[in-house]
Amino acid sequence: MTQTSDVRELRVGRIPFLVCAPYFHGSLDGLPGFEFTDGPPRALNKLLAAGRLDCAPSSSFEYARNASEYLLLPGLCTSGRGEVKSVLLFSREPWEGLAGKRIELSPDSDTSNALVRVMSRFHFRVEPEFREAGEGVAPAAKVAIGDAALRESASGAWPHRYDLAQVWEAWQGTPLPLGIWILRAAAQLADPGKIRAYHAHLQRSLLDFFAAPEECLRRWEKAYGLPFSMDKALDFFSTADYVLTPGHETSLRVYFELCARAGLLTEAAPLRYASL
Numbered sequence: 001m002t003q004t005s006d007v008r009e010l011r012v013g014r015i016p017f018l019v020c021a022p023y024f025h026g027s028l029d030g031l032p033g034f035e036f037t038d039g040p041p042r043a044l045n046k047l048l049a050a051g052r053l054d055c056a057p058s059s060s061f062e063y064a065r066n067a068s069e070y071l072l073l074p075g076l077c078t079s080g081r082g083e084v085k086s087v088l089l090f091s092r093e094p095w096e097g098l099a100g101k102r103i104e105l106s107p108d109s110d111t112s113n114a115l116v117r118v119m120s121r122f123h124f125r126v127e128p129e130f131r132e133a134g135e136g137v138a139p140a141a142k143v144a145i146g147d148a149a150l151r152e153s154a155s156g157a158w159p160h161r162y163d164l165a166q167v168w169e170a171w172q173g174t175p176l177p178l179g180i181w182i183l184r185a186a187a188q189l190a191d192p193g194k195i196r197a198y199h200a201h202l203q204r205s206l207l208d209f210f211a212a213p214e215e216c217l218r219r220w221e222k223a224y225g226l227p228f229s230m231d232k233a234l235d236f237f238s239t240a241d242y243v244l245t246p247g248h249e250t251s252l253r254v255y256f257e258l259c260a261r262a263g264l265l266t267e268a269a270p271l272r273y274a275s276l
Contacts, residue, residue: 011055013055016039021217025205026208041145051186053184055184062111072271073199074274078178079176080165083239084166084178090157092159095124095141103141103143106143109146112164114262115168119164119171154228172254177251196276
């Protein structure tokens with residue numbers, strides 16, 4: 001990608017899942033001054049933590065795990081009103097019956113894996129056995145996110161399907177942002193103007209997407225394909241939500257507190273935002 005100045009490009013993580021199309025549909029062919037790296041949330045988490053990315057719409061859990069290194073881009077998240085449709089637990093029996101049973105964790109999402117652990121313990125009051133994908137015998141349940149979850153859901157192979165965002169909202173009364181825009185604090189110090197410019201670009205991208213979703217999804221389809229038909233893809237966004245509200249912030253704080261109580265975090269992280 002061509003450099004536009006002596007300042008290095010801002011390194012942005014890009015998730016090639018349908019849910020992230022509103023953020024990235026307009027930068028699929030690149031964006032001057034910015035370098036994109038594709039990967040699922042869990043892979044981008046590792047790059048963020050290692051300082052190999054400057055920002056990404058990554059896992060809420062990753063923010064809390066390394067909060068001293070990070071800031072949040074204000075006003076942005078990946079969430080849903082009720083169902084989010086692409087962050088799911090598939091099970092052969094009701095969640096309440098999974099005590100001692102094996103749950104296969106997602107290879108792609110730290111937030112969803114932690115969320116299943118938290119809701120198993122504190123909401124459903126069961127203690128399953130959690131394993132990484134591919135370990136041992138076939139599981140009683142599995143966590144899946146993104147396009148893989150959408151395809152698994154369409155297959156109808158599992159008798160029980162839980163939308164994790166919907167279960168959380170029914171339990172806590174507020175939606176949980178499963179993804180938030182994480183910025184390494186050092187990146188803002190290095191080039192605050194570029195951070196402001198990219199934040200403005202993201203806001204425009206959201207507006208443009210919802211003004212002409214099919215046109216934007218056609219571009220996305222050429223780059224990454226769609227997990228199902230265009231009609232279903234358009235319907236997918238009927239419950240999608242990308243605006244970080246005070247209700248979302250409340251849910252994040254509760255989620256971080258529960259993760260800390262479960263021993264998944266050393267402490268509940270505060271929410272710190274980039275100055276734009």
